Amino acid sequence: MDAAISQGIDRFTLTGVAKTLGVAAPSLYRVVNSRDDLLMHCFLRVTGELNLPDPEATWQDQLREYTDALWNLCGTYPGIAHSLLTFPGSHFAIQDYLDDLTRGLTRASFPGGDDDMHFIVDMLSDNVLVASMVTQSLRDGDGFELARQRLGSVRSEERQHFPIRENLWDHDWLQRKTEFVIRGMELQLRP
Structure with missing residues (x-):
């Protein structure tokens, strides 16, 4: 989530996230099902900070x-x-x-x-x-x-x-x- 958020919640790609993490893009699929799945996790993290x-x-x-x-x-x-x-x-x-x-x-x-x-x-x-x-x-x-x-x-x-x-x-x-x-x-x- 940190890697996706740092790239921009509206702009991140799974390839970019994988590159930031130093892993191959297919490795991410062991943790998330899709870009949308990762985006939903980002939403939950970010909106959890809403006062x-x-x-x-x-x-x-x-x-x-x-x-x-x-x-x-x-x-x-x-x-x-x-x-x-x-x-x-x-x-x-x-x-x-x-x-x-x-x-x-x-x-x-x-x-x-x-x-x-x-x-x-x-x-x-x-x-x-x-x-x-x-x-x-x-x-x-x-x-x-x-x-x-x-x-x-x-x-x-x-x-x-x-x-x-x-x-x-x-x-x-x-x-x-x-x-x-x-x-x-x-x-x-x-x-």
């Missing part, structure tokens, strides 16, 4: 803490966001975490039912994972400069929608989205 929100906090603050924890996890493990979004059923790795999270939200008097809870956690998760992927692609190498050049090739700066600014894809932007989703849920579920 659980304070169960005594308000449901709104628990959701804020969850988005921060997921954002930090994505920053620690580049490629995890892409892998989680594109691997069918990847949320298998956080079922126990989700049990604890939903218990905390319920204890904090979340105003909706399970479907509402699943909806907001899913929406916030998608926001974090997509924002992380975009941020990573812009921060890798010359990503910001390439994006500015591409956008500048079709529009002058004063006419650009979503101009390429580093602060547009940072944690503060994600927090604004999180607040918007939480506020929307408060309005939808108010008595």
Whole structure:
């Protein structure tokens, strides 16, 4: 798992892992069945580091803490966001975490039912994972400069929608989205 994670959770190959370990690729099949099998083990290891929100906090603050924890996890493990979004059923790795999270939200008097809870956690998760992927692609190498050049090739700066600014894809932007989703849920579920 360490060798796969070090190569990038979204990029590793069994051949690359074997080379890192100094063994032949077929030797790995004594330990894992496939790349997907190794990826699932990586998911379990990495998501095991996901910090659980304070169960005594308000449901709104628990959701804020969850988005921060997921954002930090994505920053620690580049490629995890892409892998989680594109691997069918990847949320298998956080079922126990989700049990604890939903218990905390319920204890904090979340105003909706399970479907509402699943909806907001899913929406916030998608926001974090997509924002992380975009941020990573812009921060890798010359990503910001390439994006500015591409956008500048079709529009002058004063006419650009979503101009390429580093602060547009940072944690503060994600927090604004999180607040918007939480506020929307408060309005939808108010008595």
